[in-house]
Amino acid sequence: MSELTPTPPVAGEVTGPQLVPAPGVRPARRVGRVWRDRAVHVVRGVSPPTMALGTRLGGDEDISQRHARAVIDLALRVGEAMLSTGASAADCVANVLRLTYAYGVRSTHVDVTFTSITVSIHRGLHEDPLSVMRVIPGRAPDYTRLEAVQRLVDEVAGDAAAGREPVDVVEARRRLTEVLTASHPYRRWVVTVGAALLTVGVVMLFGAAPGMWVVAAVSAVVVDRVQRVMFGIGLAAFFAQVLSAMVPTTIALGLFWAMEHGLELPGVRSPSLVVIAGIVMLLAGLGVVGAAQDALDGYYVTAGARVMEVVIMTLGIAVGVAVVIGTANRLGVSMEISPFVVLGGTPLLSTAGALLIAVGFCLGTYTGLRATLVATLVAALGWLVFELALGVGLGPVESTAVAATPVGALAYVAHRRLRLPELAIGTAGIVTMLPGLAVYRAVYLLQDGAPSVVPNAAVHLITAVATGLALAGGLSIGGYVARRRLGLDIAAQRARRRSRGRVVEG
Numbered sequence: 001m002s003e004l005t006p007t008p009p010v011a012g013e014v015t016g017p018q019l020v021p022a023p024g025v026r027p028a029r030r031v032g033r034v035w036r037d038r039a040v041h042v043v044r045g046v047s048p049p050t051m052a053l054g055t056r057l058g059g060d061e062d063i064s065q066r067h068a069r070a071v072i073d074l075a076l077r078v079g080e081a082m083l084s085t086g087a088s089a090a091d092c093v094a095n096v097l098r099l100t101y102a103y104g105v106r107s108t109h110v111d112v113t114f115t116s117i118t119v120s121i122h123r124g125l126h127e128d129p130l131s132v133m134r135v136i137p138g139r140a141p142d143y144t145r146l147e148a149v150q151r152l153v154d155e156v157a158g159d160a161a162a163g164r165e166p167v168d169v170v171e172a173r174r175r176l177t178e179v180l181t182a183s184h185p186y187r188r189w190v191v192t193v194g195a196a197l198l199t200v201g202v203v204m205l206f207g208a209a210p211g212m213w214v215v216a217a218v219s220a221v222v223v224d225r226v227q228r229v230m231f232g233i234g235l236a237a238f239f240a241q242v243l244s245a246m247v248p249t250t251i252a253l254g255l256f257w258a259m260e261h262g263l264e265l266p267g268v269r270s271p272s273l274v275v276i277a278g279i280v281m282l283l284a285g286l287g288v289v290g291a292a293q294d295a296l297d298g299y300y301v302t303a304g305a306r307v308m309e310v311v312i313m314t315l316g317i318a319v320g321v322a323v324v325i326g327t328a329n330r331l332g333v334s335m336e337i338s339p340f341v342v343l344g345g346t347p348l349l350s351t352a353g354a355l356l357i358a359v360g361f362c363l364g365t366y367t368g369l370r371a372t373l374v375a376t377l378v379a380a381l382g383w384l385v386f387e388l389a390l391g392v393g394l395g396p397v398e399s400t401a402v403a404a405t406p407v408g409a410l411a412y413v414a415h416r417r418l419r420l421p422e423l424a425i426g427t428a429g430i431v432t433m434l435p436g437l438a439v440y441r442a443v444y445l446l447q448d449g450a451p452s453v454v455p456n457a458a459v460h461l462i463t464a465v466a467t468g469l470a471l472a473g474g475l476s477i478g479g480y481v482a483r484r485r486l487g488l489d490i491a492a493q494r495a496r497r498r499s500r501g502r503v504v505e506g
Contacts, residue, residue: 063105063123065130070169071103072119072130074176079110079117080134081149081180086141086365086423088290089299092117095153102160103169114305139287141365143424148179154419184366188228194363195220197356198284198431199277204353205432206276207346211268215255216277219248223278238316241282245320248278249335253328256335272335272440275321280436282317284361286310288434289427292472318443325447336444347387354383358428367428371420375428378414382407382429397466400433404474411475412482422479430471435464 075096082092089112096119100108107122120131152175159166166172196217203216223244230240255271258264291306328335358379362372382403389399407429415422438460445457 063121065123065127067103067169068105068121068123068130070173071100071105072108072121072132074103074169074173075099075108076117076119076132076134077173077176078149078153079112079119080136081176082146083112083117083136084139084142085146085149086139086143086287086290087146087421088293088297088423089302090293090297091422095150098157099153102157102166112299112302114302114309141285141424142184143362143365143367143371143421144185145179145182145366146421146424147368147371147419148182149176150421151419152176152179185368186363186366191364191366192221192224194360195224195281196360198360198364199281201353201356201358201360201432202277202280202436203273204356205350206270206273207349208273209269211266212270212273215251215265215268215271216274219251219274219278220281222251223247223281238312241313241316242320242323244282245278245317246324248274249321249324253324253333253335256328257331257333260333276436276440279317279321279439280357280431280434283314283434283436283439284427284431285364286313288468289430289472289475290423292469293423293476296472296476314439318439321440321443322447325444329447350387351380351383354379354432357432361428361431362424365424365427367421367424370418371414371424374414374418374420375425378407378410378425378429379432381410383432386433397463397470400467401470401474403433404430404471405478405481408475408478408480409482410478412479413486416482416486426475426479430475433467433471435467438464438467 078099079092079096082095083089087095092112093110096110097108100106100119100121105121109120109122111118111120114136116133116135118131118133120129122129152172156166156172167175199216199220200213203212208216226247227240227244230243235243252271252274255265255268255274259268259271286309287306288310291303291310294300294306295303325335355376358376359372361367362375367375385406386399386403389402390396394402408426411422411426411429414420414425442457442460442464445453445460
């Protein structure tokens, strides 16, 4: 028990006797409070939150409503154009933010889904906010228009960053309209030639003779015409994909039938290559890379819709091939793929094939001349890295990831230094490694119907999926390394902020 002594009374105060602690003795309550304060000091955080929520109170009160409406309309049109021509969600958001920031509108919010884009401007507590949405009418890779839109945004943002007055909003809108209504850089028949070059390059990767080059080119021309007709009559994309996949498979069926009856064409040794080239051609037109990029950038709603589109279109390819193979089985014609169909040929021939694939893809997506030249060189480098990785003992999936990594890095470097579409360079660089062979083998084994072949078919399907993931992952890692090296502007950082890992406060 503590020793207590009486305290002297205060003048003018009537109190009873009180007890106070003796000198040098602390009450238990005060000791507990001291230790509690020390514990709180050790545990409680002292820095502001890593991710502040709901603290942005300011807006663009000084911006007139007329100017804000003009800027938001221009930004919305730019975003719609980029999404429609093949840009990823993060690139679209970054460019919209750069554009609005250049015109003095700092409180812009952009929301992108697979079918729409919304741009909002918060104008403070005393002004009405502005929010406008546009529906994306459709998506078709058109990298010439994408490059032109990117160049317009770069010019406006560059003037603002240098302290110069950017081009007037009305003038920028007029120039954007000119870009979007301009003619393609070449005629439609050139796109058909590009499809033929792509398939010729694919069969060259397998060491095929010139006879197969001709057959593959003819097949690609027919597929391109069929797709054109199906689009003109408004047929659903899934059924158009089914019919497109049936074309090269039917040509291969005819070649198999001719070989069984002793009719061989010069240089035609493995008709299965026609189907494989057709599958790669159809896969190249899908947004595989864009879907993976949206997922890795954190735009999961858009990525989910794109992935579903890729799955449905790939299923259409499988159905088209399976229908013809099933018909062949009923007719007694074997379309079994040769066990000797593997990547082969001389390094010179396979590299030339990779170059042709890149050129064909660029022509099919209306890529400009500069971007086509760069994409061709990047594709050749990626293929050489792929063969080198195979040569040192890596598996096909691991080699694909290794080869896609420098392609992703070079694609971003070309975008940053030369202002070329990153998606065009990256996709052209990895088309050579799309899993057409694995898809065909899986579909053929599933058509066999025997229970013993189902596990082998599952292996090939898993290989095809793993190859697609390796391509997307390699491109993403390469682009990430390049971005870390070259840096991102503020708008790009905001656009990709949601892709960071779990937030750790402190």
